[in-house]
Amino acid sequence: MSELKVLITVDWEGTDLEEENLQRIQKFKHDWGVPLTHYLNPGYYTNPNTCDLEITKTINNILSEEDDTGLHIHAPKHFVSSAGVHPRVGPCFSSMGDYNIGEEHGQEVMLNSFSKDEIDKMIKFSINLMGKYGFKKLNSFRAGGWMSDDAIFESLQENKIFIESSATVASLLEGSSWEGDNLQRYISIIWDQINMESRPYFLNTKRGKLLEIPNNLGAVDYWQHDWIEQLANKAVDSCKRTGNYIAVINSHQETAHKHWHKLDRFLEILSLHQDIKLTYCTNSQVASEYMSA
DSSP states (O other), rough: OOOOEEEEEOOOOOOOOOOHHHHHHHHHHHHHHOOOOEEEGGGGGTTTTTTTOHHHHHHHHHOOOTOEEEEEOOOOOHHHTTTTTOOOOOOBBBBTOOOOOOOTTTTTTTTHHHHHHHHHHHHHHHHHHHHHTTTOOOOOEEGGOOOHHHHHHHHHHHHTTTEOOOOOOOOGGSSSSTSSHHHHHHHHHHHOOOOOOOOOOEEEETTTTEEOOOBBBBBGGOOGGGGGGHOOOHHHHHHHHEEEEEEEEEEEEEGHHHHHHHHHHHHHHHHHHHHHHEEOOOOOHHHHHHHHO
């Protein structure tokens, strides 16, 4: 029987920890009982709007033993400065520039616009800061806005993070506020070979191999409602045609209340297919399989 693996990831943006979103994630975990891969953001600890909250306790209340954790970085002023890097005002995901103000300005600045030395400082700072609060197993990485490049790949290798998941599909931003904007255009350039059927593959860097796990179904935030059944059926069709398929889905902590009903519907549709083996996995589980192959 063909196997369809579903890998659900959560980007923690570092901007807020609203109760309605946290409760929505907990409800999802209760309802489905599936593992999640969390890309945790050190920016909560440097953001003046969140640094006085019970950040560590809040995150740990969401994490389960079966969950996986990775690192997610954006470039707001408060975080970049704390890492010893000079903040930038651009280039940005949006052609209109970064709409954030004050210490949060830079949230939409492209991470791949920074130099290798600057990226090194941010990644090292992040690993040390998260480790200080007990988050020591950061096995993977996703860049803010999916904006990754060779300098980031090399820095990840040097810092013993061997899984990357910034690759995604530009067309999955159609119909959203990002259609035709910088974010979609840059994704189409950086990840021009990635489509909804893309599978994990190895990136070769100067420091060795890095496993890329493409976010091949994009982010639920930008799914149009009439896409949900289409995406589920495409995943099932790919699974049946090839014998196995990994559907990698992105979501966000900060928008869970607004968008996670789409995840519910997607999984409900998949569950109706009795002619495939449906399983749920994490980045580390996928990496274990590929590394041992």
